[in-house]
Every structure is written in structure tokens, then in C-alpha cells.
Amino acid sequence: MTRKTVLTVALGLFVLAGVAAVALRCLQNPPAQAETASPLGPGTKLVACYFSGNNRCPACDSIETSVREAVETGFPEELKSGRLEWQSINYEQPGNEHFATDFELVAPGLVLVAVRDGRPGTWKSLPEVWKHVGDKPATVDCVRRGVRELLDAARN
Numbered sequence: 557m558t559r560k561t562v563l564t565v566a567l568g569l570f571v572l573a574g575v576a577a578v579a580l581r582c583l584q585n586p587p588a589q590a591e592t593a594s595p596l597g598p599g600t601k602l603v604a605c606y607f608s609g610n611n612r613c614p615a616c617d618s619i620e621t622s623v624r625e626a627v628e629t630g631f632p633e634e635l636k637s638g639r640l641e642w643q644s645i646n647y648e649q650p651g652n653e654h655f656a657t658d659f660e661l662v663a664p665g666l667v668l669v670a671v672r673d674g675r676p677g678t679w680k681s682l683p684e685v686w687k688h689v690g691d692k693p694a695t696v697d698c699v700r701r702g703v704r705e706l707l708d709a710a711r712n
Contacts (some may be wrong), residue, residue, distance in 0.1 A: 600672040602634075602706055604699075605643040607655055608664045615689045616664050620644060622692045623666050623685060626699035634707060641671075666699065668706055680706065 604627045606620045627635070627642050634640035647655040659667045659679060665686065669679040682702045688694035 600670050600677070601639055601641055602703065603641045603643055603669045603671050603676075604703060605645060605667050605669060606665070607645055607647045607659070607661055607667060610646065610648045612664075618692075619664070619666075619685055619689060619695065622688075622695040623699050625692075626696040627703065630696070630700040631703060631707075640703070640707070666702075668702060670706070 604623070606623050608616060608620060624642060624644070627640070631640050635642065645652055645655060647653065647661055655661060658676070659669075659681065661667075663686075666682045667679055668682065670677040680702065682699065685695055685698055688698055
């Protein structure tokens with residue numbers, strides 16, 4: 557066998573092992589996001605959490621500002637009653653690194669988390685807010701639809 561063939565086979569086996577490891581992890585620990593039940597039952601609140609990193613670009617700041625405005629102006633009663641809460645967290649600060657794993661974060665973004673008795677349950681990421689960078693009305697609309705969907709599902 558030539559050196560090139562050996563390297564090709566070894567690389568193929570490495571890739572196959574990596575894919576198998578990821579598939580096994582998903583089967584053993586399915587993400588809470590995949591649950592089909594309504595995320596908001598009685599006594600559960602929805603937390604709209606914008607996760608940022610240490611290095612913030614103008615687009616990151618713009619998205620966070622638009623997302624926060626969408627939540628605060630679109631759901632004042634829910635915020636006042638405690639049924640909805642806004643948080644902004646730097647997931648790269650010491651002690652917050654677990655959020656990257658908990659919510660499968662690969663970049664800053666908005667995650668909607670159902671919280672009961674102080675413990676996070678099901679969650680939904682809204683990466684589509686990044687499609688609307690520079691279009692504040694579209695960002696606000698996207699966020700409000702996502703939050704409304706989860707709040708309305710809890711009422712049914």
C-alpha cells in the first residue's frame with residue numbers, strides 16, 4: 557500500500573469515528589429543544605435571553621438592542637406579571653461557559669428558555685434574528701413571533 561492510500565484510509569476512519577461519536581451523543585442526550593410538549597406549563601416563566609461573547613461587534617450590539625426592544629415593547633404585561641423575563645448574559649465570562657453547551661451556542665444569539673422553579677427546561681433558539689441585521693423592524697417582528705408562539709402555546 558502506498559503512503560497516500562494509508563493516509564486516505566486513516567482520514568476516512570477518523571471522520572467516520574467523529575460522525576459516530578456525535579450521533580451517539582445525540583442519541584444519549586437529546587436536546588431539550590426537541591421535546592414536543594408545550595414548554596410553558598403552570599408555574600413556568602419564559603426567559604428571553606440574549607447571549608453575547610467578550611468581543612462584541614456593531615452587529616452584535618444592534619441585534620441585542622433590537623431584540624431587547626422587541627421583548628420590552630411587545631410584551632409589557634407579560635414582563636410586569638413575571639410570566640416573561642429579559643436577560644442578557646456574556647457566555648464567555650468565567651462561570652457562564654456552561655451556557656454555550658447547555659444551549660448549543662456557536663455564536664451570540666437569542667434563546668427562549670422555559671424556567672420552572674428556577675430550573676431551565678425546554679428551550680428554543682432564534683438564530684434567524686441574524687438574517688435581519690440592519691433591518692430593525694424585521695428583527696423585532698421575528699422576535700415577537702417567536703416569543704408569542706411560546707406564550708400562546710402555554711395557554712392552549
